[in-house]
Amino acid sequence: MIARVARMEWIKLRSLRSTWWTLAVTVAGTVGIGVAVGRNSRDAAVDLTNNALAGVVPGVLLAGILGVLTMTGEYSSGTIRVTLAAVPRRSVLLAAKAAVFGVVALIVGEVASFVAFFAASANVGHGLAAPTLGQPGVLRAVVLTGAAFSLIGLLGLGLGAIVRHSAAAVGVLVAGVYVVVQVIGFLAHGVAAYMPILILANSLSTTRPVACTDCPQFLSAWAGLGMLSLYAAIALAIGGWLLARRDA
């Protein structure tokens, strides 16, 4: 049953031009920023992989917004009633939607991450040695960065199911991922390490632990991946719970 609902959701996702535009801009932006930041790296001591993956920070926002719109678009267009008439099992519907969107965002995220890495590596300037996938932690950083697109996308999908209104849900997403960190992140160091964007920048896309005198103790790459997965899972669980109980 979930397979045929997933087929339905896949047809819906792929039949919107906006899906492909958003994904194309996501990849292009991630790669472009990675190459630019990579070229400007001068210091041999910096984590060049982390610099090559710098574009992920704005890039995941687009994946998150696409996740939001995949859900809220159902409400703004009124399609939700047709969708639920076709699939009255609401938890199955959300699970299928999340599976389809999660896989698409994962594939696109990995493409963005790998292309950004190779493009930036091919363009390192200032006589620095380009990083390679064989070096310690590099492959992990590139793969986990790609996975972050899917996790932030699913967080957006869950928020969309909770909030139901496009602009409001995008607002919550941006606030949660980008703004809150500015407000509390640097006030409370202990909490900062758990902020999605810092997990992304300092746990997932790095080859080695970030250490500096005035920064918090960041999570390890795998713990960071676990935290992002947890955020997405919580948003989807609450969204699914509400979807099953509310009127359509």
Added chain:
Amino acid sequence: MIEARNLTRRYGPTVAVNALSFDVRPGSVTGFLGPNGSGKSTTMRLILGLDRPDAGRARIGGRRYRDLRFPLREVGALLEARAFHPGRSARSHLTAMAAGNAIPRGRVDEVLDMVGLTSAAGRRAGKFSLGMGQRLGVAAALLGDPAVLLLDEPVNGLDPEGVRWIRELLKSLAAQGRTVFVSSHLISEMALTAERLVVIGRGRLLADTTVAEMSAGAASLEDAFFRLTSEAVEYREVPS
């Protein structure tokens, strides 16, 4: 066969549907009449499990909507508002719905042809006129070749030819033994289309009858309708 038993739904202080019980039987078109805000659309959403009743239940062929394994193959519904994404083509919209209920792909082109949308099928549905949108809704309702049809104001926005087309379509679907439940504001249209009538006012059942029975003793079906609903029209009520 659609059964509503003691169906009740409140929205805040508004009792949209109030202890409503009726049956809609196969083989004839049953008109669903009532003034604006009387609860017709709410009743249809309750039958489809889209909104939850506060009390009572609705059954389709003895089962709750949400227990149907392939709901679109048993029940076809056209709801009030547009219900498709403006950026998606009519064909993609229907193809997705078909996939969700294991309906053969070929059926999509069949229903597009039935509603006269074949040439517009690849265009973005957001560009459709009101009537074309309505035709797409009818195509979606017919997609699973269902034995039960629920249509909320299907002639809304249709040109005279479209109105006649819907009338003939509904009659022929009923003649095939299907259950056809259709709401409308156009009493004269219902007089031509329906055989049976369910009339509600302020969420309550006012009549469960036949067109012939209701028009008997009145100048027209419309007169009979006004007489029946005169006490149940919320917005015309004058405080005494």
